[in-house]
Amino acid sequence: MITTPVQEPNNKAAAASPAPIAADDAIMRMMPQMDVQLGGSGEDGGLRLNGTVGIVVMMGLLTLLPTLMLMMTGFTRILIVLQFLKQAMGTQSAPPGALLAGMALLLTGFVMGPTLSEVNRTAITPWLDGQITQVEMMKTGVQPLRTFMLKQTRQSDVETFVKLSRMPQPNTVDDVPLHVLMSAFVASELRTAFQIGFAIYLPFIIIDAVVASVLMSMGMFMLPPAMISLPFKLLLFVLVDGWSLTITSLVQSFK
Numbered sequence: 001m002i003t004t005p006v007q008e009p010n011n012k013a014a015a016a017s018p019a020p021i022a023a024d025d026a027i028m029r030m031m032p033q034m035d036v037q038l039g040g041s042g043e044d045g046g047l048r049l050n051g052t053v054g055i056v057v058m059m060g061l062l063t064l065l066p067t068l069m070l071m072m073t074g075f076t077r078i079l080i081v082l083q084f085l086k087q088a089m090g091t092q093s094a095p096p097g098a099l100l101a102g103m104a105l106l107l108t109g110f111v112m113g114p115t116l117s118e119v120n121r122t123a124i125t126p127w128l129d130g131q132i133t134q135v136e137m138m139k140t141g142v143q144p145l146r147t148f149m150l151k152q153t154r155q156s157d158v159e160t161f162v163k164l165s166r167m168p169q170p171n172t173v174d175d176v177p178l179h180v181l182m183s184a185f186v187a188s189e190l191r192t193a194f195q196i197g198f199a200i201y202l203p204f205i206i207i208d209a210v211v212a213s214v215l216m217s218m219g220m221f222m223l224p225p226a227m228i229s230l231p232f233k234l235l236l237f238v239l240v241d242g243w244s245l246t247i248t249s250l251v252q253s254f255k
Contacts, residue, residue, distance in 0.1 A: 058254040071182055072145050074111045074152070077193045078250055079104040084197030085246060088204040089237060090230050107247065111254050142178065149185040151255045152192075157184040196253065198248070207233050 063238070070076070082100045121196065123141030128133045150173055158176060161184045170176050211229040216219075236242075 029046050034209055063089075068182075072149060074189070074254055075104055076186060077189045077196075077253070078107050078111075080190070081250055085200050085242075088197075088201045090204070090226055091234075102145070109251060110251055112148070115144045115148045146174075146178070146181060147200050149181055153181070153185045153188045154191075157187045157191075160184070161187070167204035172243070174193045192253065194239045195252070203236065204233050206234065 009045060082104055083097075087094065087101065118246045119141045119215065122144070123132075126140075127134065128135035158173065158181065161180045162176065164178070164183075165180050167177070173181075183196070208225060209227045211232065214226040215223055215225055
């Protein structure tokens, strides 16, 4: 009786074929998995993105996070006031713009400290402990920021941007969408920053006017008044402890 082992090589090949698939599964398990859900609370609610698409969307959202945080905090007001102070003193490159931006960021931390602590207590910590989902964390975490922005925003600015958005008139300020509230908040911050900047300019303008009048009365028309008034402005600013006064007033200007 003659037998031909025809099926045995095929069986070995079939047994060896799942190896690459098993290796691919192991690699996929080792890679970080990301699941993004936009809106909804149940399995069928909202838009759920996972895998490569979820990673791309999440990276895009993370790039917008610094901009959103800066537009929802007091950074705008503080930086503009510090820039006004620099221009009022007449110094060209002292202090540098990067230093002013860093100081504005530090002062923003002092201003936003209570708000960020509340966000961490009510949203981030429960989310890290697994008590709430990502969507619930975002909805809860934005509430302290909304409260902060509403305290700094004028009602007229909110009404203006509600009209510009052509949305139905909300019953309360809590019904105002976040993007409308952010726009009104930035407009109010710009107005407040320019008001503080005007108050900062006044004493320095008086010094410039006095120095210019003295130079004209002495007949020194060719001598730039800014060159003579700069040391007096710096002396006045140092004598009144200008940096401490400006920083304290800025922090206390937030309600």
